[in-house]
Amino acid sequence: MNEEQFARKITxxxxxxxxxxHPDVTRKLERARTLALSHARHDIHAQTVHxxxxxxxxxxxxxxxxxxxxxxxxxxxxxxLGLWQNPTTNTNDDTTDVDAALLTGDxxxxxxxxxxLNQQWSNRESN
Amino acid sequence: MEIERRAFRQAAFAVRDDQAALDIVxxxxxxxxxxxxxxxxxxxPMLFQRILQNTIRDHYRRQKVRNFWVSALSFFxxxxxxxxxxxxxxxxxxxxxTNDPGNILSSKKNLALIESALKKLPARQRExxxxxxxxxxxxxxxxxxxxxxxxxxxxxxxxxxxxxxTMLKGTGxxxx
Numbered sequence: 001m002n003e004e005q006f007a008r009k010i011t012x013x014x015x016x017x018x019x020x021x022h023p024d025v026t027r028k029l030e031r032a033r034t035l036a037l038s039h040a041r042h043d044i045h046a047q048t049v050h051x052x053x054x055x056x057x058x059x060x061x062x063x064x065x066x067x068x069x070x071x072x073x074x075x076x077x078x079x080x081l082g083l084w085q086n087p088t089t090n091t092n093d094d095t096t097d098v099d100a101a102l103l104t105g106d107x108x109x110x111x112x113x114x115x116x117l118n119q120q121w122s123n124r125e126s127n
Numbered sequence: 128m129e130i131e132r133r134a135f136r137q138a139a140f141a142v143r144d145d146q147a148a149l150d151i152v153x154x155x156x157x158x159x160x161x162x163x164x165x166x167x168x169x170x171x172p173m174l175f176q177r178i179l180q181n182t183i184r185d186h187y188r189r190q191k192v193r194n195f196w197v198s199a200l201s202f203f204x205x206x207x208x209x210x211x212x213x214x215x216x217x218x219x220x221x222x223x224x225t226n227d228p229g230n231i232l233s234s235k236k237n238l239a240l241i242e243s244a245l246k247k248l249p250a251r252q253r254e255x256x257x258x259x260x261x262x263x264x265x266x267x268x269x270x271x272x273x274x275x276x277x278x279x280x281x282x283x284x285x286x287x288x289x290x291x292x293t294m295l296k297g298t299g300x301x302x303x
Contacts, residue, residue: 003288007260009300010241010291014261017238018132028149029131036156040164 130172131156134179137257140245141183142190151186155179176262177272180254187250237300244294248287255283256291 001009131152138148155178163174245253251273258269259280270277 003285004260006292007256007284007288011261013234013238013241013300014133014136016234017242018129018136020235020238021132021135025135025145025149026132029135029152032149032153032156033131035153036160039157040160 130175133261134175137179137261138183140242140253140257141250142186143246147186151179151182155182158182172262173264173268173272176258176264180258180272237298240295240298241291241300244291247294248290252283252287252290255280256287259284 134152134155135148138151139145142148142151155175158178159171159175163171166174245257248256254273255269258264258272259266264272266277266280269280273280
């Protein structure tokens with residue numbers, strides 16, 4: 001018996017064994033097949049609809065998953081950078097104002113010695 | 128219906144767990160439907176086999192990672208040890224029940240012997256043997272599915288056949 005014949009004998013035994021599968025397993029396999037086929041039909045239908053009415057956003061995302069992911073990450077990065085930059089700029093502006101006030105001599109000398117006075121002066125200025 | 132039954136047996140030989148094998152076949156069928164629904168139907172068997180083999184490999188990888196963490200965490204938790212012991216015991220009992228030759232007919236006995244021998248084969252040899260002879264793929268298709276050269280497929284098939292012949296020697300299967 002050569003290699004091929006021996007292999008055929010083995011596989012024919014395996015084929016016979018397929019009928020001895022547990023009915024529960026067979027039922028589950030059948031259900032999985034039906035589910036996959038209905039999924040395939042739904043996919044084909046969805047693709048046809050998309051081609052007929054132009055490319056929808058979901059269709060584009062499905063077809064260009066990597067591109068969509070990169071775009072999303074870039075937007076996220078820009079938002080984070082924006083949020084990070086904004087408070088820093090505001091703080092710098094405040095510091096510049098205080099420095100300018102100090103240099104122009106608007107603050108009384110006591111302001112350098114008394115912390116509360118600085119606050120009071122700021123409140124008065126705002127009123 | 129034959130295709131998914133064969134796929135189920137292939138997965139079961141590889142992962143030795145019927146429930147995991149069912150999940151693998153179902154996943155493979157869903158992936159085929161999702162990604163290749165618009166491909167010609169003639170290409171489906173090969174595409175399905177490729178997806179199936181990849182899903183089996185993914186299962187091995189996940190199991191490897193899971194085993195690593197289980198063994199790593201077992202240093203810290205005695206409960207995990209107990210749980211693992213229980214699982215192993217269940218697995219052994221289930222395997223014993225399915226392979227019990229005491230009350231099965233001769234053909235069933237032969238089938239059990241063949242299945243047991245197939246399970247003992249190295250994964251790549253079993254994959255090549257089953258694709259080539261059971262799924263009746265040609266050497267080029269088998270090589271494509273396995274992601275290796277045609278020469279490797281021939282070698283794997285030849286080694287698988289010889290190992291099976293050695294393991295089944297004296298059982299009456301392929302003795303003549």
